[in-house]
Amino acid sequence: MKNILITGGTGFIGSHTCISLLEDGYDITIIDSLINSSKKVLEGLRDILELTNNFDENKIHFYEGDIRNTSFLQDVFLDSKKKKKTIDCVIHFAGLKAVRESKSNPLLYWDVNVKGSINLLNIMQENDCRTILFSSSATVYGDIENLPFKESSLINPSNTYGYTKAAVENILKNIFDADSSKWRVGSLRYFNPIGSHPSGLIGENSRGKPENIFPYICQVASGIKDKLYIFGNDWPTFDGTCYRDYIHVVDLAEVHKITLKYLLERDSANLTLNVGKGKPFSVLELIKTFERVNNIKINYEFSSRRDGDIAISFADTSKIYNLLKWKPLKSLEDMCKDGWNWQKTCV
């Protein structure tokens, strides 16, 4: 069975993808600096797999380190080879994702997200490993007048984080164009991943001040925060709040496995896909659904619009459906129920 290197594998989306891959019998090698996650996630992975008697400690390898450290990356590839677990392909989650922080500290974001990716690609090439699936984002899009966003829509990010994602997509395109017979590259543009594994044993690390709405709702529900501030009730939408395309993280994890399989079955590939449900919900709909399925009241107040937000964002999902015959299965209710199930264990 293939051994897949997962950078950022103890993070939110990475950890759920590890479960999806391990359940199908893949070997995984995780690299993570733990800047935004913890080693406890590895216990969560073990506990989930033990629920179905699927745990095999020889299938999970963990290396703590930074993707900007070239010799560390080289050691991981060499060590894996020595253990007769050569790394066959990479899913690249590691990176920083806070839009506001990216604006105030752009060099850090270029360093981690772009330089880190270049390091990884160099070491992959040196080790003759040329299959990579990259975590991109809907933040790369810019043409807000023409919705839904299609993969062919204008790329015009409005913040540093989005620029770094677009830059890595371009690098992947360039290396593919330079040697298309060898590389298999894919970028998945995620919309708004929320929720968690239904076991409640892994989920989003919402320590610190979350920027996204869902961890914020969870923190208000659990009493960590007093109140949720909704940025604007005067948007040109049905209820005046912003619309976003939420996707359950378990669906998102599954699509990594399916896309990777698609790449591995080809001699050469260069793929960019939107990953969302293709149906937007308003902030108020999200809150009301959370309240209803979890029987909890969320204390919220409207505040002014946040700089850089747009009224509506959602994906055209026809490309991923046509290519992979894949559609997300989980509902907004599942996202709210599972996300809260995880948050309860963190209090």
Ligand SMILES: NC(=O)c1ccc[n+]([C@@H]2O[C@H](COP(=O)([O-])OP(=O)(O)OC[C@H]3O[C@@H](n4cnc5c(N)ncnc54)[C@H](O)[C@@H]3O)[C@@H](O)[C@H]2O)c1
């Ligand atoms: N969560 C979202 O809403 C969302 C949306 C679109 C794209 N993405 C992208 O998906 C990827 C995963 O996101 P996530 O939500 O799981 O975030 P996360 O912060 O939970 O996971 C990222 C992981 O990468 C690790 N990491 C960060 N910098 C590193 C470095 N220099 N070296 C090694 N490890 C490092 C962190 O410790 C963390 O475990 C990121 O690249 C993010 O930009 C996320």
